[in-house]
Amino acid sequence: MRVLIVEDSAIMRERIADLLSEFGKDIDLVAQAQDVPQGLEAIRTLEPDVVILDIRMPGGSGIDVLKALKRERPAAGAIMLTNYPYPQYRERCRDAGADFFLEKSSEFDKLPEIIRGLIPKAHGH
16 A cells, blocks of 8 residues: 655654555555645655645645545545644545545554555555
8 A cells, every 4th residue: 555644743754654664565665745836746746545634734735635625536546644633624634535634643543444444445445
């Protein structure tokens, strides 16, 4: 399963990458983008199966990246990670096609289980 991380925090990118590395060859971390333009470019060129996205980033919003992902790769999974779990963000992400919405500090530990659940879908392509 090809995974892209779009997150402006280097520390958070590293935490996610470490977590993904535990899945061995089931997960191919194709890229890490630190802002919206890099994220959009990576979606176009690398065709990820799953994108793990922050909402607040330089160069725009992760919600814009989410919309582009769902336009270009409708079947791709989208996991939103944020420090700002406001209901309006949750709703906008859901409306834009997010599959999961996690608050970084209290829900990060749900990420491995979510990833595990997405792996069989990616192998089905």
